[in-house]
Amino acid sequence: MVELHILLFFMIIGAIIAIEAKDLLSAVVAVGAAGLALSIAFLVLKAPDLAITQLVVEILCLIILIRATLKVDLPFSTSGRWLFNTLAVFVFLIIFLAFGYFALKELPSFGSPIMRVSQFYLEKAKELTGATNLVGSVILNFRAYDTLGEATVLFTAVIGVMAIMRRKGRKKVTDQEEPDEL
Amino acid sequence: MITYFLCLVLFAVGLYAVLRKRNLIKIIIGIVICEYAVNLFLVLFGYRMNNRSPIYDPDQVITKMVDPLPQALVLTSIVIGLATTALVVGIAIRIYEKYGTFDITKIRKLRG
Structure with a gap:
């Protein structure tokens, strides 16, 4: 899996550039590059549905973030306890990575997962649902309540965005709502 | 193992x-990452390892597919x-319109 490691290194470098760039627009473009690399990584990992979804979502996410960063400067200030804060964050991250390393050693090795539930799906999904795409049969038939919950969360988030981005409150009887400008 | 660790990094x-970071947009970028x-x-x-994507094909052995469950939930x-x-x-856009900055240390006057 050399190509996967190359993609992961590319994503890490893109993320570091996105975090450390002075210009907000170049930071957003760098995080977009990382997201497109994630899409290719999904394709390498034999998940074509995820690759398509990630591509679309990445482009939309890029548009939203660019809308937020247009005509905005980046205040760069190193006041306060700069050294102490950075050291504390790095010590925390090193401890986090060490614990993560020991936790990851307990997992089954890469490429041989435990498929206790999925084996049933793999064998029976064709007769039970009639769908040839197993991902579609899982999200729309076996785990349809999860999809219902996803739709609920999506709806709540859209209502939240509309409530935040609306220009005027509802004061008069003849209120004309402006469309949310996102 | 090394693949998992790179993902953790x-x-x-x-x-x-x-x-x-102190800029709100940088924090949002961190959440996205x-x-x-x-x-x-x-x-x-x-x-x-060496299996195919979870889409049925007439000429295939049925168990040689990757796990479809994490893919569906992801x-x-x-x-x-x-x-x-x-x-x-x-x-974040509303905060910028109200306070004129994305710096989280300068947004002090949070009113309810």
Whole structure:
């Protein structure tokens, strides 16, 4: 899996550039590059549905973030306890990575997962649902309540965005709502 | 193992942005990177070496497919990630219009 490691290194470098760039627009473009690399990584990992979804979502996410960063400067200030804060964050991250390393050693090795539930799906999904795409049969038939919950969360988030981005409150009887400008 | 650890490093990079940066947009970028890392980790965990994608084909052995369950749930997670990102960016735009800055140390007068 050399190509996967190359993609992961590319994503890490893109993320570091996105975090450390002075210009907000170049930071957003760098995080977009990382997201497109994630899409290719999904394709390498034999998940074509995820690759398509990630591509679309990445482009939309890029548009939203660019809308937020247009005509905005980046205040760069190193006041306060700069050294102490950075050291504390790095010590925390090193401890986090060490614990993560020991936790990851307990997992089954890469490429041989435990498929206790999925084996049933793999064998029976064709007769039970009639769908040839197993991902579609899982999200729309076996785990349809999860999809219902996803739709609920999506709806709540859209209502939240509309409530935040609306220009005027509802004061008069003849209120004309402006469309949310996102 | 090394693949999992690289994914963890990617998560740590996002976590560094959330913890250390003072610009709201940089914090949002950190959250997005964390989300990428978690999605990628779940899909990595369901990968089987040298198997094919979970789509039926007439001429195939039925058990030679990668795990479809993490892929289905990550599909849900990606879409929810977009919605939450849009919500957070909306809040950030409103904060910028009200206070004129993205610096979180300068936003002191939070009123309810």
